[in-house]
Amino acid sequence: xxxxxxxxxxxxxxIRQSLAARPLKCIGPEVRLQLDKVLxxxxxxxxxxxxxxxxxxxxxxxxxxxxxxxxxxQDKGLKPFLVPAMGSHGGATPQGQEQVLESLGIVxxxxxxxxxxxxxxxxxxxxxxxxxxHFSSEALRADHLIxxxxxxxxxxxxxxxxxxxxxMLCVGLGKHSGAAAMHRAGVRFGFSIIEEAAGMILKxxxxxxxxxxxxDGLGRLSQIRALAAExxxxxxxxxxxxxxxxxPGIPFDELDLLIVDWIGKxxxxxxxxxxxxxxxxxxxGDFFLPPNPKRIFVRDxxxxxxxxxxxxxxxxxxxxxxxxxxxxxxxxxxxxxxISPEKAAIPLHFESDRETLQACLATTGLEDWSKARVxxxxxxxxxxxxxxxxxxxxxxxxxxxxxxxxxxGPMDFDxxxxxxxxxxxx
Numbered sequence: 001x002x003x004x005x006x007x008x009x010x011x012x013x014x015i016r017q018s019l020a021a022r023p024l025k026c027i028g029p030e031v032r033l034q035l036d037k038v039l040x041x042x043x044x045x046x047x048x049x050x051x052x053x054x055x056x057x058x059x060x061x062x063x064x065x066x067x068x069x070x071x072x073x074q075d076k077g078l079k080p081f082l083v084p085a086m087g088s089h090g091g092a093t094p095q096g097q098e099q100v101l102e103s104l105g106i107v108x109x110x111x112x113x114x115x116x117x118x119x120x121x122x123x124x125x126x127x128x129x130x131x132x133x134h135f136s137s138e139a140l141r142a143d144h145l146i147x148x149x150x151x152x153x154x155x156x157x158x159x160x161x162x163x164x165x166x167x168m169l170c171v172g173l174g175k176h177s178g179a180a181a182m183h184r185a186g187v188r189f190g191f192s193i194i195e196e197a198a199g200m201i202l203k204x205x206x207x208x209x210x211x212x213x214x215x216d217g218l219g220r221l222s223q224i225r226a227l228a229a230e231x232x233x234x235x236x237x238x239x240x241x242x243x244x245x246x247x248p249g250i251p252f253d254e255l256d257l258l259i260v261d262w263i264g265k266x267x268x269x270x271x272x273x274x275x276x277x278x279x280x281x282x283x284x285g286d287f288f289l290p291p292n293p294k295r296i297f298v299r300d301x302x303x304x305x306x307x308x309x310x311x312x313x314x315x316x317x318x319x320x321x322x323x324x325x326x327x328x329x330x331x332x333x334x335x336x337x338x339i340s341p342e343k344a345a346i347p348l349h350f351e352s353d354r355e356t357l358q359a360c361l362a363t364t365g366l367e368d369w370s371k372a373r374v375x376x377x378x379x380x381x382x383x384x385x386x387x388x389x390x391x392x393x394x395x396x397x398x399x400x401x402x403x404x405x406x407x408x409g410p411m412d413f414d415x416x417x418x419x420x421x422x423x424x425x426x
Contacts, residue, residue, distance in 0.1 A: 003358045007369040010389035012376065014405040014422055015396055017384055019217030020246035027061050027221060031068035031211070034226035038209050044144060046077025050208065051142035052113070053085035055172050056100045058266035058304055058381070059150045059213055060221045066148060067109030069211060073146075082107065082115045083138050085147065085172030087179030088337035089265055089308065091330040094118055096306070103304050104266070119175045125200040131185035133170060133197050134178030135205060147173070148211040151239045153247060155274040156282060157191040160237045163269075165210035165227065166198035173201075176337060183339045187283055195233060202229050212239050217248040219381055248383040249276055250291045250375055251399055252392050256364045258293035259357075259376035259387075259419075263311055264302030265334075270343055271311025272298070273380035279314045281342050291375065295360045299353060299419065301325045302379070310334045313345035316363070317356050320349045352417030378422065385422055 024030055050073050054066050066082075073080040082101060090096030094117035101107050107115060121134040139145050149172075151164035161167070171179045171194070185193050201207075207229040216222040223242070227235045250258070263271035274280050278289040279296060298315040300322055301307070307327025312318060313335075323346060335344035350356040361369040374389035385405070388396055396402050412420040 003355070003362055005358050007361070009357060009361070009411050010370055010372045010374050010391065011408040011410055012374065012387040012389055013393075013408040015386050015388050016403045016405050017248065017251060017386065018401040018403070019248045019384055021218050021220075022216045022222040022246065023218070023220040024222055024224065027064050027224070028068040030224050031065055032072050034211065034224055035069065035072050035209070038226040038228050042208060044076065044078060044208070048078055048143035050078050050080045050144040050146060051083045051116070051136075051139040052080045052110075053083045053136075053139060053145065053147040053168060053173055054101060054106055055149055055168055056084070056086040056089040056104070056265055057150060058104060060215055060219055062148070063105035063109030065211065065213065065221075065224065066106045067111065069146060069148065070110045070113045078144070080110075080113050081142070082110060082113055083136055083173070084115070084117050085136070085149075085168050087171050087174065088176045088334050090306065091327070092119065092176040092333050092337070096330070100306065103306065121175045121177050124204045125197075127185060127193055127196055127200070129185055129189045129193065131193070132181050133200055134174040134181060135201060136173045136175055139173055139205065142206060144208040145206050146208050146211065148213070150213045150215060151236055152215070152243050153240070153275050154191070155268060155270050156280075157186070159192050159194070160240070161195045161198070161233065162240055164236050164240065165212055165232060166236055167194050169201045169205070170194055170197035180337045183337060187339050198233060202232065207232075210236075212236060214239055214243045214246075216246045218384055222246065247275065250377070250383065250386070251402060252373065252375055252388065252395060253290045253292055254373065255291045255293040255375055256366060256372040257295045257297060257360050257374045258291065259374065260296065260298045260315070260379065261377065262300050262302045262379040263298050263309070264305030265308045265310065266302055266304035267379050267381045268311065270314065270340070271305070271309065272314060274314070276380035276383065277314065281314055282340050294364050297356055297360050298322065306330065308334055309344070310338070311343050312347065313343040315347050317360050318347050318349045319353065319356055320351050323349050353419045354413055354417035357411075387422065
């Protein structure tokens, strides 16, 4: 196959974004303080069991949060155990889901707290649309339940409740069967069903509290809130608004090419966050929002994703090394459960980054590749340091929230034709 390789690739500069930076300084003590506020008045007795539900996302300090929560429970004489709350992730197997918790450092941080990773569920209610609400049998058998999750915008839908504790209750703790049922119903009736399902679960499950986590624009924990069951839905809505204010993005629009170094389930449920890329693709069709990239090139699959490349179908091009790193079974199970097989579609791929870039630019319609509007990011969860091409110089210079860390220069390739790192200042 012939691709024009005579044209010059765009020159790139390293740019630092000024993002909302509101990091929480003392995470463990804050977890304990929040639990004290909400749970000291609850009827809990020494010797009782507590299911501690944690998901599959790489949330800042998630191990410390879970470990501090487990230690607080043990100090009260309670018996915590970990329950993976991640729907069909980890290949929809107990072993796979336990491995996800280990890869995030959660099992290690909880120091000997056992993991109960059964995929068994019980249908405990039915939505007004008739869809069943499944819930983890392990969590139901516990005397108490605490769920821990980040509150943020969802990649697929907009509603007062999006990604957070409510979604973890009805999708994550629904395991494979519950996640599939929720996605089927969501496609037909809209994802406001999450709030309805969560309300039903709160009446049936032994929930003590939820630990809601909010990250700042740099992806660091900014707020931890313990939410009592009776206030959980209303309080999560308020926290979502706070999270949205701090959410980072790409500071340019109408891109010819967006290069994403890493995608993965530990980064986003669909590998790369559509709220950042602007690329949406599902049963309702393909649609594009800022930064409106004509082409997306994904370079690699994160090690923490365990081979699950769900979301690769949102890219136009990738590398053959990413395709080789895919666990097809995990990827296909996850995408089918989410009613989004298109997100597992494998795009055109080439051996090297250089070849892939040439193919990308050859399909933008540009006569002169050196004038392409290109942005490169590490991942959609890491946006403080980015690269931008010469065509974006004027816009970057005019933006007071952007600071140049380097001059413009040629793309840096190794001897195999693959891009080097960002080499930003520390």
